[in-house]
Amino acid sequence: MPSSRVDHDTTRRPALTVLLAAPRGFCAGVDRAIQIVELALARFGAPVYVRHEIVHNRYVVESLKAKGAVFVEELDEIPDTDQPVIFSAHGVPKSVPNAAKMRNLFAIDATCPLVFKVHMEAGRHYTEGREIVLIGHAGHPEVEGTTGQLPEGTVKLVENTADAEAFTPGDPARLAYVTQTTLSVDDTASIVAILKRRFPEIVGPTKEDICYATTNRQAAVKAIAGKVGLTLVVGAPNSSNSLRLVEVAERAGCPKGVLIERAEDIPWPLFEGISAVGVTAGASAPEKLVEEVIEAIRERFMLTIEQVTTAQESIAFNVPRALREPANA
Structure with missing residues (x-):
C-alpha cells in the first residue's frame, strides 16, 4: 500500500484517517x-x-x-x-x-530458525547443568516444542510476574532462562527484571529470544496507538503475536484494540465518533487480508491512508536442503 493516499470521493461518507502500521504481517x-x-x-x-x-x-x-x-x-x-x-x-x-x-x-x-535458536539455547543450558526457566504461555505449540527438547520436568514455565516472584529454583546459582519468541516485549522485560533481582546469577540469552518481527510489530503499533481511537489487528485468535499487538495498542494509549480475522469481523459500532483508526497485522497474517480490511472501510468512509513505518525488514531464511536440491539429486 502507498505511504499516503486520500480518497476524493466525498459522497455522503464521513472522513476517516487510517494509520497503517509498518512493519506488519508476514515475518x-x-x-x-x-x-x-x-x-x-x-x-x-x-x-x-x-x-x-x-x-x-x-x-x-x-x-x-x-x-x-x-x-x-x-x-x-x-x-x-x-x-x-x-x-x-x-x-x-x-x-x-x-x-x-x-x-x-x-x-x-x-x-x-529463531525458534530453533531457543531450542539450542535450552539444550546448551541443560548440558551445562543449569535449571531452565521458560518464559511463555502454557499450551502454546512453541512452548510445548521448546519444553519437549529436554527430559520431562527439566524446563519450568513462568507465564507472568506473579510466577516469577513465586518461582523457587533448586539451585539459584545454576539457573538460566529462555523465552517464547512471540511475547510482549514489555511484559517479558518485567518478568526478566524480577528473575534477575531474585537470582542475580541467572543466565539469559546472548541475544533476546523475542524475535525481531514481534519486536518490530509491537514498536510500530506503539507509534500509532496514541493517535487513533481504535486499532484493528488482523490475525488469528490462536496467534500469540497477534494477541500481544492488541494488548500493546491499548497499553500505549489506544482506547480500544480489536483482533479480527477478516473484513467481515470489523466491529463497525466502534467507529462511531472517532476520526482515526489504526490497522496492523500479526506475523502470520497475509497482506491480502489487510487490503481486504482497508477496502471494507473505504466502502463506508472517505479515507486518508497514512503508513507509519518504524523499521525496515530484509531478513529471509533458506528453505530446507531437501527442497533446494535439483529434482534429480
Whole structure:
C-alpha cells in the first residue's frame, strides 16, 4: 500500500484517517514455512501432510488445503506414506521427529530458525547443568516444542510476574532462562527484571529470544496507538503475536484494540465518533487480508491512508536442503 493516499470521493461518507502500521504481517519464519509447504506440493505433488497449522492463520491454512495440504494434529493420523510430512513453524518436541523416523516418514522441518535458536539455547543450558526457566504461555505449540527438547520436568514455565516472584529454583546459582519468541516485549522485560533481582546469577540469552518481527510489530503499533481511537489487528485468535499487538495498542494509549480475522469481523459500532483508526497485522497474517480490511472501510468512509513505518525488514531464511536440491539429486 502507498505511504499516503486520500480518497476524493466525498459522497455522503464521513472522513476517516487510517494509520497503517509498518512493519506488519508476514515475518521471515512464516514466509519460509508457507514456502516449504508450497514447494513440497510443487515438487512431490499432493498430498503433503502438515502436523498442526503451519502458521496460525485460517486463511493461509485453507489456501494450502485447497492446493493439497492435509493438516493433522498428531502423526498417528497420517497413513504409511512416502509423501512429505512437514512440522509447523512453531517447532515440535523431540518425540515428534523421533516418531517420524521410527515410521520412516519423509519429514521436513519448517520450524522457524529463531525458534530453533531457543531450542539450542535450552539444550546448551541443560548440558551445562543449569535449571531452565521458560518464559511463555502454557499450551502454546512453541512452548510445548521448546519444553519437549529436554527430559520431562527439566524446563519450568513462568507465564507472568506473579510466577516469577513465586518461582523457587533448586539451585539459584545454576539457573538460566529462555523465552517464547512471540511475547510482549514489555511484559517479558518485567518478568526478566524480577528473575534477575531474585537470582542475580541467572543466565539469559546472548541475544533476546523475542524475535525481531514481534519486536518490530509491537514498536510500530506503539507509534500509532496514541493517535487513533481504535486499532484493528488482523490475525488469528490462536496467534500469540497477534494477541500481544492488541494488548500493546491499548497499553500505549489506544482506547480500544480489536483482533479480527477478516473484513467481515470489523466491529463497525466502534467507529462511531472517532476520526482515526489504526490497522496492523500479526506475523502470520497475509497482506491480502489487510487490503481486504482497508477496502471494507473505504466502502463506508472517505479515507486518508497514512503508513507509519518504524523499521525496515530484509531478513529471509533458506528453505530446507531437501527442497533446494535439483529434482534429480
